Amino acid sequence: MRLVVKWVSIVKFRGVREGVLSNLAGINILVGRNGSGKTTVLEAVHLALTLTDSFEFLVKRRGWFGLASIDTLFYRCSREARIIVELADRTRQELSLRVERRGETARMVRLEARGRRTGVSDILVYRDGRVVASKLGVAHNSFLVDWNIASSLGASESIYAEMLVHGGFSAKEFLLDMLRSKTGSVRSVEPIRVNNEWILHLVYTDHAIPYYVAGDGIRYALACLMTLVAHRDSVLLLEEPELHLHPGLMKLIAHAIIASYRRRGNQVFVSTHSVELVDMLVREAARNNLGDNEFRIYWLALEDGRLSYTSYGLSNASEALEEMKHWLYN
Template sequence: MINQVEIQNFRGMKYCKLEDLSQINILVGRNNSGKSTILEAIYFISSLEEQYDRIRKINKIDYLTRRRLEGKTWENLRNIILIAKSDNLITLSSMNMDIFSQFFYNFSRNEKIVFNVSENNYTYSIEVSYKDENQIVLKTNKSLNNDLSELFKNTVLIDDDLSLPQLYDIIGELKMNKRKDKEIVRLLKEEFEVDAEGIEFSRYLGDYVLSLTLKDTSIPVDFLGDGAKLAILISSILLYFNGKGIALMEEPEVHEHPGGIYTVLNFAFKIAKEKGIQFFITTHSSDVINYSLKIAKKLGLKTQLVYLRRVNGRVNSVNLTEDNVSLLEEIGMDLRAIDAL
């Protein structure tokens, strides 16, 4: 697993360093403190090993471009960045250099852009420089080791853009691949006490929909609560991983009841334990913070709660221990408001 990330001049972030990372990492801080940028930086770095997002069926850099643009502008810019790899050099090409200003802070010929990712005693470094007006070159210090390569090939960004219909093909593959869909059913039965026997695609009002098969009938997944639907979405993604991976989860509390948050996190962390998946979770919710710490402790997963504060483009990170969290809770302090101290 990644235990350290260093980011210099990416998006609107001039510098940030995260240390002593664990299997479950919870990133907290005010709006514009850099939480989402850290997720995007890891996703960006992973694209240099695996360009294609198999979940969304789109190139990762194309998706990063779309996340910050209106739909009309995106249509004009899609597929504009091409990646070519040769030894320790990676070339990004575009007919419109302005697009690179989206990704790199104060984009100019004088800015040094660096990413360092550490896994145990192995550090993978990337330094960005200009080649000509249509290309930039990313120079790496060495080839990826097997562990980081596996993690980057199985890196997914889970945000509110994802929906169950986008995953129909993936769920179909899970059904054909040693019936991995049964794992989803097993977890549903454990968490929701749903008397389900399987997952199938059925016709409903003229369309094909995803349904749970019960003992005597079937029920469209859309009829279930939001917690169950979100659990199916997340578990489908995690079960689709071929081995270890990285799950970058952005604000799981959005449109979710506190009880549903607990269920979804419990659901996700069980799979993380089984498959060795590392989580990076951004949140503004004290429920997500507390539930994550409690569930991870119950499952024997190591956690790191990281408070982020941005000053003039530099993001300072502070790792909070379990004792810190307990003390703040004891005096009635909301963890999200720690910068007010």
Template sequence: MITSFRIENFRGIKKLELNNLGQINVIAGKNNAGKSSIIEAFSIGIAGVNSENDPLQEVLTKVLTWRGWFGKNSVTSLFYQDYLATKIKFVENNTPFSVEIRKQGNIVDILGGELKIDDDTIRRIGLGKFIILPGIVKAGPLKKTYSVLVNVGFPKEGDLLTVFSTSDDMYLVEMPVRFLTPFDIISPGFIERAHSWAFKEKGTERAFSIIKKGYPEFQNLSPLPENITPVMYVDIKWTKKAIPYYVMGDGFKALTAMALVVSSLKNGYLLIDSAEAFHHPKSLRVMSKTLVRGAKENNVQVFLTTHSLELIDMLIKYGLESKVEGRVIYMKRENGNVKASIETFEESQELRETLGLDLRG
């Protein structure tokens, strides 16, 4: 479990340190307080030292596109000050880890003969697009880099903007991570992948039971071949034919995605941005119980952002009932600086009951 986390020079965060983290960590605060930035920094940090299926490329792509892709500015916006390196440091089970994001200017300086990209590949990328080039992972001390090329027509100075790497004295470790955003709920192909994750872990039966608690009419979920690519279909009571997942309501899709992801993850990390998105009260209650139960039974540490006071209250209630160590992290911005205070679930419940304090900041 990650017990402390430090961020420097990332997005709107100049410097921030979080200590005494819990198994379930609810990040709350007003708009533009830095909540999503923390989730993104966590995802990059964990993926950057991860040996589990090499997830950094997927996480980096999501961080660059989740807020909307707008060329080089999407990459530059990762830095609080773009001439300084971003540093992400955290402690997991008493072991320190660090990841750096360094802006670079010349493609030759970074590739160094280890990474090759030919003119035909560059032309296929096209202007206004980006490609992530994986580096070489060597045994022993970690040598792992990811390069981001944007607006490429030809490899010239300025095309290669960032490199992701970890300290030379750190080692790759197995830290399974899932980073979930509202975009995943509607993104083509995501639910099929989530289903395969759960199937491999023999978690589909559990996921289906979770879905039925929110939607009793649900019966089954299955990817079916359609134009070569599998497409998810939903079997609902009283319907003559299965229904494509992508035409179902957003609330159903949100709970289904959450159920599959939670049922597929063990001994890892679940990161959720805008966790309340698309949920009605009953679905929100099912999701809250699912997160608490999944964290406890599968040894998963959860970090999520939310604007929902109802969700915060539910997670505190179910967390305390299940004796899961939880934290509410209050984010705020003062004079341009991001600050955070951390309260345990017990302390947060007392603030709600005695003072009626709005825990969203």
């Protein structure tokens, strides 16, 4: 399945009062100024597809600062939000979130889903960050990768395990071939048991080092790469994958994004501020002869909570790049 999400509608979620992003492609690049709604779009798609499975992650991924973290899920002082995604088979997954109870010690949020997954979950969130919720399952496989995942103990080990479960040895070989092409010295990536903990290690010819003490760039690149090669027919959402990367690793990420779509049938969303990464993605997409319905750039804008956008296909991607350069250098 090449195209999973066709459009997404957002109402009163995070900083978006209302907005629709339509005509989504196999690869979707979200660009725009800070506060233009890029991250909100990623989170909205992820939550609509994974329901309660991602609720706690999305609440805490920007940092836990008490029950106010729950309130920031809703536009300004709203008590209810709604997200709708239309899928490739023309079915819709609808999601509503509503604050049922406010208090000093806990919040009760009711999550109602209709579509591939239908059900209701009352989510109780305590001031200390504990979350109690009944599971609703997932409407479609969706995976969001950000810097927090790359730096959290256990997260990268889980991605590594998923890569082997879903992709087998061929997925790992593809990962290693890409790493060796840009780093040269990394021979393998393996979990090694240290003090009763399985820790992912980068293995060199004569030594190995824990993933967590490697450079910031290689850590985030590895988390993104493993996600891109681990899954099939899924929705993969990458937030600013260019963080901490030198040009060689950035080019590697661009190559892996296109390959993840073409070889593994994944739909990929990327939020970025990097002109260099967008340019690399455009060049890589052109080399692979992708069409405008397969590769699109969305320049997002947010005014008084209303989300709008300008869409560019591969055939006029140069206009998006010029817009980004104008914004960056003026």
